[in-house]
């Protein structure tokens with residue numbers, strides 16, 4: 072399908088919440104350095120799969136990847152030797168509901184660095200500026216870095232969360248409906264940002280917005296009821312899908 | 327005439343509507359009864375309490391009550407129209423404490439105070455000074471004060487007077503010819519409550535430190551670390567049930583466990599741990615609730631940035647749960663501070679002559695009982711008369727307690 076090297080390789084994954092199966096035999100290869108969009112009707116398991124990539128599902132009692140493997144850069148992330156903390160440093164996440172911490176903007180950005188024991192003021196200042204510029208937020212907040220992050224607008228908060236994620240320099244960024252609470256202008260800014268970010272990072276984005284998937288992704292995966300229906304180049308999915316279900320969903324005939 | 331046919335919205339009384347009105351008034355009346363009762367309780371406590379603790383004269387706070395030791399209260403009657411005398415300051419205190427009695431002041435008088443090597447005092451009139459000095463009884467006595475000012479007074483009618491034991495003793499000493507009538511005593515009902523305040527503060531602070539430490543650790547484990555399952559649910563249920571155990575049971579358990587088994591005697595330590603275990607359910611339940619109120623997003627956001635579980639809890643969960651944890655522990659403080667049953671076997675003395683920190687070795691601080699406000703109330707309300715057992719400690723305080731007045 073593509074010549075790009077693989078960032079995340081999913082092999083025959085079955086995922087369970089307790090006894091209920093949420094993902095059925097999923098296999099796909101997410102290419103490195105590109106944007107991959109996950110689309111599908113509500114409840115089809117997009118977030119579930121995304122949260123498998125940084126093992127966020129470990130937080131929920133009784134969940135498990137019963138069979139199959141998820142490899143990131145060739146390493147099985149569910150094997151015993153893997154340090155979850157190391158994994159999460161490399162696989163950043165932006166949540167659907169923006170969740171800035173009730174601290175200053177500055178402290179939000181440096182949170183991840185402080186965890187790693189980096190407290191050098193000069194270095195932190197640099198990272199703050201770089202991350203905020205990277206998230207296209209610098210000009211709006213450069214004079215109020217010590218203000219509470221919770222006082223920002225919804226779109227600014229979401230970009231702050233992106234800045235916070237890129238401050239720790241991950242290799243992959245997972246975004247779960249990052250624009251679902253944003254107005255068209257803020258959405259546009261985040262989309263421009265994604266275009267910018269893909270130069271450096273591998274991005275996986277969950278979205279309900281077909282135009283968004285079409286505009287900013289290189290690959291698109293369509294899920295339905297916990298199954299991967301189709302995974303291909305975005306142009307192909309949107310112009311000439313090989314499955315009827317995909318076409319129906321994209322053209323708005325169901326879901 | 328209005329009726330249903332020409333006005334479809336006309337009010338008509340149906341059983342359902344009458345029931346509605348009845349229930350509305352039932353709820354409303356119950357609420358108002360409670361508000362009235364609560365209002366009366368608070369008013370009564372405030373009105374009477376303010377009268378005891380505050381006064382109209384400077385320094386506006388009843389300092390002796392808050393800074394002195396308890397002593398025996400003497401209740402007696404004095405005859406009318408008979409000259410009596412008392413040191414001015416003591417007389418002032420007696421009149422202040424018996425505002426309803428009709429005292430008639432008859433001028434002042436100066437006397438000489440002699441003091442024996444043993445500390446016994448004797449007041450004589452200036453004209454008797456030479457004679458007393460010459461008397462062999464006064465061998466070794468020295469003059470403490472040449473001219474102590476005495477108030478001479480009478481009572482208009484026979485009346486009941488209530489004063490502390492120290493005042494009572496000097497009244498009797500200074501007026502040998504006037505015997506008080508119908509003398510009754512109540513131990514520890516006069517004087518102040520200073521050692522009890524100290525003891526209660528110590529008990530509350532110590533047990534809250536223990537309860538908060540244990541409680542927050544336990545709540546953090548239960549809500550952040552443990553996976554939900556039958557065992558955790560059982561533990562949680564047991565903790566909840568602990569809140570329903572009567573405090574007297576905690577008291578006896580503390581007595582058996584700390585006082586007897588651990589051999590800590592009746593002591594601050596035993597009281598701290600008994601009270602701490604008594605409020606633990608409140609602290610744990612409250613802390614768990616506050617921890618749960620911290621949005622899940624704070625945890626996920628922190629973990630997604632590569633934080634460990636403990637880092638997440640320490641940096642991004644506990645700080646935001648802390649206000650709630652402290653609020654819930656105020657409930658605990660209220661419960662501990664007013665607790666009698668749990669401390670009567672474990673921590674409180676009826677009376678103790680030293681303050682808790684007036685000890686020879688630091689260890690004794692922890693392994694000695696203290697006086698405490700609720701237990702003091704219990705003792706005072708028992709109206710025990712003075713006897714050989716209670717007299718000793720009252721005598722021990724006799725010399726020091728009045729020096730400040």
Ligand SMILES: Nc1ncnc2c1ncn2[C@@H]1O[C@H](COP(=O)(O)OP(=O)(O)OP(=O)(O)O)[C@@H](O)[C@H]1O
Nearest residue numbers: 088093111112113114115116117118119120131279
């Ligand atoms: N914590 C959970 N416990 C049990 N079942 C869950 C849990 N989270 C999700 N599920 C179930 O797993 C399935 C997939 O959910 P998921 O959140 O991945 O859907 P989604 O595709 O992200 O939907 P949406 O577009 O609405 O966000 C759903 O049937 C959902 O009910």
Ligand SMILES: [Mg+2]
Nearest residue numbers: 117118119247
């Ligand atoms: Mg979702």
